[in-house]
Amino acid sequence: SQQGEEDPQALSIQEGENATMNCSYKTSINNLQWYRQNSGRGLVHLILIRSNEREKHSGRLRVTLDTSKKSSSLLITASRAADTASYFCATDWGGFKTIFGAGTRLFVKA
Amino acid sequence: SAVISQKPSRDICQRGTSLTIQCQVDSQVTMMFWYRQQPGQSLTLIATANQGSEATYESGFVIDKFPISRPNLTFSTLTVSNLSPEDSSIYLCSVTTGNTEAFFGQGTRLTVV
Numbered sequence: 001s002q003q004g005e006e007d008p009q010a011l012s013i014q015e016g017e018n019a020t021m022n023c024s025y026k027t028s029i030n031n032l033q034w035y036r037q038n039s040g041r042g043l044v045h046l047i048l049i050r051s052n053e054r055e056k057h058s059g060r061l062r063v064t065l066d067t068s069k070k071s072s073s074l075l076i077t078a079s080r081a082a083d084t085a086s087y088f089c090a091t092d093w094g095g096f097k098t099i100f101g102a103g104t105r106l107f108v109k110a
Numbered sequence: 111s112a113v114i115s116q117k118p119s120r121d122i123c124q125r126g127t128s129l130t131i132q133c134q135v136d137s138q139v140t141m142m143f144w145y146r147q148q149p150g151q152s153l154t155l156i157a158t159a160n161q162g163s164e165a166t167y168e169s170g171f172v173i174d175k176f177p178i179s180r181p182n183l184t185f186s187t188l189t190v191s192n193l194s195p196e197d198s199s200i201y202l203c204s205v206t207t208g209n210t211e212a213f214f215g216q217g218t219r220l221t222v223v
Contacts, residue, residue, distance in 0.1 A: 031210075033211055033212065041216075042202075042214060042215075042216045042217055043153075043202075043214045045211045045212075045213075048210065048211050088152055088153070090212065092206075096141055096158075096206065097143065097155060097158060098143065098155075098204065098206060098212040099155065100145075100152045100153040100154075101152065102151075102152050103151075103152045
């Protein structure tokens with residue numbers, strides 16, 4: 001299976017703290033994406049980082065990519081209760097399929 | 111970008127019956143993808159649907175259980191056949207447009223009773 005691994009599986013923090021989620025994958029990629037999914041709802045695309053990029057920012061989100069270690073991290077700064085959701089990394093496989101990691105469940109306590 | 115309309119949004123089906131899910135894209139795309147998300151789990155790719163050819167299924171998924179049609183470049187259907195409670199999941203269709211993000215329909219929540 002090409003599915004990557006994410007850790008932690010679950011993360012509980014206080015509002016205002018930073019949340020860091022990690023993702024590892026198995027093969028060479030063209031890009032890596034992060035998605036958010038609120039309970040029972042559709043996927044929201046957060047950020048895409050290409051294989052030739054090492055870091056990318058979007059608002060309170062910071063994504064890093066280390067292709068030598070086949071890993072990525074998503075940092076959410078100054079978390080809010082509304083950030084409570086599941087977060088998934090996803091990689092392109094074979095240049096066209098999108099394969100998802102197992103996901104991290106984030107709970108931000110108000 | 112791509113806008114995907116997926117229907118039905120949810121359904122409750124009896125064991126042994128089938129459900130067909132439709133996915134309509136607002137632009138022509140070469141490949142469409144079908145995913146399953148079991149309760150509390152991540153998305154698992156079921157198959158890749160190409161127009162004019164049979165779908166390509168991932169390990170653990172077979173055509174008899176998940177027949178797929180792809181009659182043109184903007185439309186696809188996934189049928190989940192001979193339903194059992196274990197098929198209760200969210201099913202999502204998706205497209206990509208080159209080296210960009212994947213776009214998803216809102217999903218179909220299937221409950222089998």
